Structure formats: structure tokens, C-alpha cells
Amino acid sequence: MLKTRYNQLSNNYSQLQSSYETLSVNHSQLQDEVKNLKDRTEVVVKSCPHGWTRSGCSCYFKSEEKKNWYESRADCQQRGADLVVINNKEEKEFVTELSKDGEFWIGLRYEWRQSGYKWEWVDGSPLTETFWAAGLTHYDGYYATCCNQQGKWTQGYHSDNKKWICEKKMI
Template sequence: MSVFFHSSGSDINIEVELRHLSAVVLSFGLLCVLQGILNISLRLALNEPTDGGETEEESCPQGWMMFGSSCYYISSQRRSWDDSRQDCVQRDADLVIIDSREEQAFLTGFTMATWVGMTDREEEGTWVWVDGTPVNKDGLQWALGQPDSAFGGEDCGDLRTMIDFIGLNDFNCSARNQWICEKTLWPLTSWCFPRV
């Protein structure tokens, strides 16, 4: 079906534009599916045991996932940022500190919104991790337009995975989100640093 509008003596064919829009939407949907498949494949590959064997000391607790030399716990409940951090501390961990885009990619997609261990409570606009190190704003992916300190009180960080809003985000600390705890394995796993 063709739709034509008459404007200033010229016809505009909307059908062509709708076809282009449909192709863009379909392509975006396929990219989302591909990203999901790649994330799952990466998680499965990184959770396989090494050929050298791991000692009990080097494996993550049950219900935790491994990436690099860290174990991650993804909550199924929703709590404030402070309550989420307290839960991590009770698990001998803390809210996750994201050190690289690779780690961020690994953590992206578990939930739509999940607390991470960054805040700018001390000084507005100066984001730091729970261990006091500054957040590398240029080295990580932020959601479009973030951080924006909307509504005058978004001092805690979360990781968003929505169709048009993916990356780090500032959010109200009292809001209820899921969260990610992180603990480091000691000694470091053999697949990060091969045994000699």
C-alpha cells in the first residue's frame, strides 16, 4: 500500500521511508539477539575448568560466576544501593568495581538495571568506586546522556541493559535494584597466570 501526500506541488512517497525504517528496526533486533548469543557463549567459555585443574581455593562459591580473577554474584532481589552493598559485605565481597570494557561487557545483560560499586556522594560529578579509586569515565561505556544527576539526587551507579539505554547510569541511591557483588580469587586462577 502506498501513501502519498501532496505538499507544495510535490509528492512524497512515505512507503520508501517505511521500508528503510523497517529494515533498520529488523537489523537492530538481529544485533540484540546476536549480542545475547555472544554474551552467553562468552560466559560459558569463561566458566569452563582449565586443563591444569583448579584447586578448591581457586573456584567461585556455588551460585557465583567467574571472569578473570574475580567471582560475581548476581542478586535476584531488589534493594537500595546501601542495602545491596551491605549484602555483598556479608558475603565477604563488595559491590562490583568495573575495571575494563571487557568486564563491563561480561556483566551486561543479566538484568535491566543492577547496582554497581560507584558513587559521587562525596563530591557531585566525581565518581569513585567503593575502594576509593576514580571511575575511568572515558574507559567505560555510559548510557546515552549519563551521568546527568537528574532530579537532583542520583548519586549511585547502576548498569543498564535496555534496548535504547545500555551502559553505566547514575540513579537515586534509595531506588530498589538488583545488584552485583564481586570478590577476588586468591591465589589468582591458573588461566590468567599460567603455572610454571
């Protein structure tokens, strides 16, 4: 009976030792993952150029001069970016705050597609969430701006001169 108990305890000890070794390996792998994530985060933080503002995984440039929509987009592209594409409510709130001193061109345009006119982002993604000011009608050749005094999108004709916001994804 003592021998049986000894064998059980010995077996339990072996299982505990094996579990400890597995946990130790997992712990080491998790520490490596945490270090890699910290390194990547530091790269993102350091990657925003001078004069740009970081939010989430993107850097944003707010112009101080005014140009038409096409010139604004070309300026963003020369900076390795494009006009801002607003993907969610948090980004909309950030861009609204960034544009609190006027209306800025964003990367949204009303263009002809095979099935008719549609609002589309410059990255080709469809407009899924809207923050339009009330009472706007949509016409060919219109482009979106952000934001009016209530934080809603407005629109202008592509030849209007406005400031603009560029976005550069960091991941």
C-alpha cells in the first residue's frame, strides 16, 4: 500500500514537472510576443513624420493652405499618403476634432459606377457609415468635406479651394 501511494505521488510529480515545463515554454513565448508587440508599437509611434498627428494605427496631416480636391489628393500622395478615409466612429470623432477650425477635404467622392452614382472612398471601399449634415442632396462631381459646426460631413464641388487631411496607415 505504501508502495502504491509512492508510485501515485511519483506519477503526480512527473505530471506536475511536465506541466511546469510546458507552462515555462508558454511563458517564454508570451514574453517574446509582448516584446515584439512593444517593438512594433514603438516603430509606429516613431514613424509619424514631423507635423503629422498619430491616432490609432494611422498618422494624419492637416494642411494649412487651400487647394481643390484633386490638388489636395495629389499633395497627400506626394507625402506617401492619401486623403483620409473614415472607417469608424472613433476615427470620425478624431477627424472632426482635427478639422474643428473649418471644412477640410476628405477622401470621399460621388462618382459614376456601373450601377449608378455612388459615394466611394479613395481606397475603393464603399461608404458604409455616414455622418452627413441634414438636407444635403448629392450631385455628380461632388466631394465630401469634414466637418460643419455640428461635426457633420458636408460637400463641395471638386474645384472649391479648401484645406485637406491626409492619412498614412502605419501597419
